[in-house]
Amino acid sequence: MAAVHTRSMTTPDSPGRCFALVTETYPPQINGVANTLGQLCNGLLARQHRVQLVRPALRDERPGSDSQCGLLERRVRGMPIPGYASLQWGLPSGHQLRRLWQSERPDAVYLATEGPLGWSALRVARRLQIPVISGFHTNFQQYSDHFHLGLLHEPAMRYLRWFHNQTLSTLVASSTQQRELSRLGVNNLCLLGRGVDCSRFHPAHRSNDLRSTWGAADNDLVMLHVGRLSPEKNLTLLAEAWEQVSAQNTSGRKLHLVIVGDGPSRAELQRRLPHAVFTGALTGEPLAAAYASADIFVFPSLTETFGNVVTEAMASGLAVCAFDTAAAHQHIQDRYSGSLAPVAHERVFIENLQWLTEDREGRRSIRLHARHRACQLDWSSIVERFERYLLQAAGRQPALAQAVPSK
Incomplete structure (x- = not known):
């Protein structure tokens, strides 16, 4: 040839x-x-x-x-x-x-x-x-x-x-x-x-005006989930965790749930969580502001190869509640820079979320250490x-x- x-x-x-x-x-x-x-x-x-x-x-x-x-x-x-x-x-x-x-x-x-x-x-x-x-x-x-x-x-x-x-x-x-x-x-x-881009995802982007559109006062606690709303993301546990933690809330602070993202499970999730705020998919400055304006990041997925949203939440100064796998396993130390549940142990996941809502000092310390860890991941x-x-x-x-x- x-x-x-x-x-x-x-x-x-x-x-x-x-x-x-x-x-x-x-x-x-x-x-x-x-x-x-x-x-x-x-x-x-x-x-x-x-x-x-x-x-x-x-x-x-x-x-x-x-x-x-x-x-x-x-x-x-x-x-x-x-x-x-x-x-x-x-x-x-x-x-x-x-x-x-x-x-x-x-x-x-x-x-x-x-x-x-x-x-x-x-x-x-x-x-x-x-x-x-x-x-x-x-x-x-x-x-x-x-x-x-x-x-x-x-x-x-x-x-x-x-x-x-x-x-x-x-x-x-x-x-x-x-x-x-x-x-x-x-x-x-x-x-x-x-x-992770620690300049884009930064606690300085926190916005009280944005929180007010969610119905959250300064002293309220906002739980955030960011990701594709699809069955493989274990969103049933997101709903169960919210329902149990909000029903047993003893923190003395009003709780809010904000869900950023879109996908085939959105309609079903909205029916189950009628009081949650659904923003749809966000990018750029609106996404950075959504992260920084929340307090706790709830991430129940078990199918991630990594989970970029976990490190974005950490960079934004949020306390992450996740399973001990992928990015969370690699970059979070349990009860130090986040909370980790053993894989598929849903009860522990919910208990960790409950602890994050109730322990104000523990949550504050975790948020500081999460930001510090994320800044090492350029x-x-x-x-x-x-x-x-x-x-x-x-x-x-x-x-x-x-x-x-x-x-």
């Missing part, structure tokens, strides 16, 4: 390297994966690398390419994910990726998602002998139980295990996830972690680690990579 000679996006006169990031979700979409990919992409650009961002086109966008300031954005066709109307699978795009990577070859590829787009990117990169690493951002294997897809659990896990074991390494968000995936047979796991160190993993992968690039057989 004839050889196709490629050129790299990085020339001898340009600093840095060229990396391709392939993902099914990206800002302005609102979720932890999109937020993380946005931080990683911007971080690489700030370090003078060039980035090819491959993602599905949003509903108001057309497939195509744009290039500016070191970023080549390649939008491919997608289709909505059932139950997640705002998110899309990227459709297989092998021909487009082959043309792109044969003309502008990246030094390494990062696959953030395992859907059809990620699968086709893995296939093309391996054929072109481009080094590939992957990230495990979503616990799809745990979601099957919540969406009554138990029969798909084993096939899904086999696919995920196969997919990630085809890459040089798989980056994970937390030590608990690293242990779980190792047990399930995923190899070459590396801890990446997550950062994104720059995460981006530096991510860059190092990409450069290590690029170093394994075959010596004859400039000549790629055509197909």
